[in-house]
Amino acid sequence: MEHGYEEHMVRRRAELMDRMRAALVVSGRDIDSARLLAVSKTVGVDEVVAAMRAGYTLFGENRPQELARKLEALAARDDVSAGAYRFDMIGNLQTNKINMVLGRAALIHSVRSAKLARAVSDRVVRAAEAAGRPVVPQPVLFEVNVSGEESKSGFAPAELRESLEELAEMPGIAPQGLMTMAPRGDESVARRTFCGLRELRDTCAELCPELALPELSMGMSEDFEAALAEGSTIVRLGRVVFDPLFAL
Numbered sequence: 001m002e003h004g005y006e007e008h009m010v011r012r013r014a015e016l017m018d019r020m021r022a023a024l025v026v027s028g029r030d031i032d033s034a035r036l037l038a039v040s041k042t043v044g045v046d047e048v049v050a051a052m053r054a055g056y057t058l059f060g061e062n063r064p065q066e067l068a069r070k071l072e073a074l075a076a077r078d079d080v081s082a083g084a085y086r087f088d089m090i091g092n093l094q095t096n097k098i099n100m101v102l103g104r105a106a107l108i109h110s111v112r113s114a115k116l117a118r119a120v121s122d123r124v125v126r127a128a129e130a131a132g133r134p135v136v137p138q139p140v141l142f143e144v145n146v147s148g149e150e151s152k153s154g155f156a157p158a159e160l161r162e163s164l165e166e167l168a169e170m171p172g173i174a175p176q177g178l179m180t181m182a183p184r185g186d187e188s189v190a191r192r193t194f195c196g197l198r199e200l201r202d203t204c205a206e207l208c209p210e211l212a213l214p215e216l217s218m219g220m221s222e223d224f225e226a227a228l229a230e231g232s233t234i235v236r237l238g239r240v241v242f243d244p245l246f247a248l
C-alpha cells in the first residue's frame, strides 16, 4: 500500500463526515439518521484494514465470491477484531449464489424481484430446518429501478406496490427498506430518482403498514448529498472513500 494512504483515509473520512452532517442539517434531519457504507469492491484487504483504522465499520461488496474472500482474509488477521466490522451485499445476486451470501452479508441491498426474495426466503427456511434451529430472517432491501433505465435492475415501482403483501408474508426475509441507483451525471435527475424512492416507500407504508421500510439505501460518490437531502439512511460510497485521486 502506498505511503500516506492511511493518513489520506483518516483525512478523507473526517471530510466526508462533515459533508454528510452538513447535508443532513440543511435538510432538517438528525445528524445520526444516515450511515456511510464504504464500498470496498475495487480494493484489497489491506485497504479495508486501513479504512477500519480510520474509523469505518460498515462495508459493501458487490460479488458473493469477493465477499467470502474478504471475510475469510479478515478473519485470519490478528490486527482486526471480529466484531468491529460488518459487510453488506450490494450487487447483483444470482439465485445460485444465495447460499454464499447467507451468514456473511448483514444486509442484502439488492433483492431485485419477488422471485429472488422468494428464493432467499426459501433458502433461509430450509437451512434453519436442516439445522433444527428456529428461522432467523435475513435482513434485505428491495432494489427499485426508479429511473426506468433499461440498464438498471430492480423492481419497477408498480411491480413493488403489487408485490407487497406477498413479500410481507415470506418467513425467511426481514425487509428493512428500499435501495436504488440514480442515473449518472445529472444531479437534478439523480435527485428526482431519490425523491421517487422516498415517495414510493411512503406509498408502500400506506398500502401495507405491516411492512416497515425505514431504510433508504441511496447515494454514491457523485450524488450522496442529493440523496441525503431526499432522506437517504445509507449512502454507499466507493471511490470517494478509497481512491485518493477522486476529488471530494
Ligand SMILES: *Cc1c(COP(=O)(O)O)cnc(C)c1O
Pocket: 039, 041, 062, 090, 091, 181, 220, 221, 222, 236, 237, 238, 239, 240
Ligand atoms: C460501486 C457501487 C457503489 C459505489 O460507487 P462509487 O461511485 O464508487 O461511490 C455503490 N453502490 C453500488 C451498488 C455499487 O456497485
